[in-house]
Amino acid sequence: MAVVPALDPRPGEHVLDLCAAPGGKATDIARRLGGQGVLVANEPHPIRVRTLVENLERAGAPAIVTQALPHQLAAAVGVRFDAILVDAPCSGEGMFRKDPEARRQWQASSPASCARRQREILACALSMLRPGGRLVYSTCTFNPLENEQIVAWALDSFPVILEAIPLWPGWEPGRPAWVGDPDLTRRFAADIAHTRRLWPHKGVGEGHFVARFRLLQELPDGAGDRPVRRSEWRAARRHSSPSANLAEWRRAFAEWIDAGQVPAPWHEPLWRGPHAYAAPDTELLVRLEQARIRIHRPGLWLASQERGRLEPQHALAMAIPPHLAKQTAPLDEELAVQYLSGAPLPDLGQRGRTLVHLAGWPLGWGNGISGRTNNLYPKGLRRTDLLPLRGEKT
Structure with missing residues (x-):
């Protein structure tokens, strides 16, 4: 490192x-x-x-x-x-x-x-x-x-x-x-x-x-070719076929995040099919696409269109400090272990999308409903072998 x-x-x-x-x-x-x-x-x-x-x-x-x-x-x-x-x-x-x-x-x-x-x-x-x-x-x-x-x-x-x-x-x-x-x-x-x-x-x-x-100086016979014109990357943005209009995005985003304190690319995301990304350099993405470079992620994965509505992605939860989320819920160590295993949580007093955290460190999203909080931690990341550290010397 x-x-x-x-x-x-x-x-x-x-x-x-x-x-x-x-x-x-x-x-x-x-x-x-x-x-x-x-x-x-x-x-x-x-x-x-x-x-x-x-x-x-x-x-x-x-x-x-x-x-x-x-x-x-x-x-x-x-x-x-x-x-x-x-x-x-x-x-x-x-x-x-x-x-x-x-x-x-x-x-x-x-x-x-x-x-x-x-x-x-x-x-x-x-x-x-x-x-x-x-x-x-x-x-x-x-x-x-x-x-x-x-x-x-x-x-x-x-x-x-x-x-x-x-x-x-x-x-x-x-x-x-x-x-x-x-x-x-x-x-x-x-x-x-x-x-x-x-x-x-x-x-x-x-x-x-x-x-x-x-x-010290630019290498001769560099690998760069002609610059990408703004008309080309604008066309590429249109070609991305957004699954939600800007007003819909801003409404949903405002439900999850205090939008006034996040980077500018989050406010007008780049859409790839049903998925929204915070793309930090659209011109670079055009160059990559023109060269047929495989792009696994064009930026931070913010949200996806699922069952007719926008849902926040896990990467978004992990990219922000909890105080920027509109709804948060602190977990103790026992509940954090429970959450990371994929088990549902008790009612945390919130309704809808809630960022759960441990001592200020984000863990992911939950969905508060009457009587419990549904666990939205990604299945591929879940762990069933964790134990609380409380009482241990670290």
């Missing part, structure tokens, strides 16, 4: 997490953006991207979720992002201690094969970065082929510099002597010392490597 403070995403920025599954780093980026700016969370693998979507919605993290190879995404969006995270696929040597599967999958050819792929990914990522933008490259391997040598290659091939990352406890500088090539070692030894290694025998964690680049 140290790569996200190394990237330092700031409210209002356009940020790309290029290899985002399972989503822990993407949720932290979304938290740091604070609802201002744009987060694109991309994952090429069709199975892993589903986990990414689930985890982002579980955390209420607003993001555009795409499934594309790096070169496909670069060709679609061009130069666009202020900050990019490349947590690159690697040989996984740093995970051997805790993950037997990582040990079984490793082969003698793995580091060199991964290094070739990492160079391709890094080149695509840099082509999407704005001049002056930041890119954090990280791996969970010890191998210099995938770490210091990749960084030296990037310094030699692109108009980038390395910026120092704090020496957090247990971290050490990268090893210039491991660059391998004498000429690159001589030229970039001082820069390589700005990279960071985490050693599992010296700190709390496994084996990781982190480097932060800054792009």
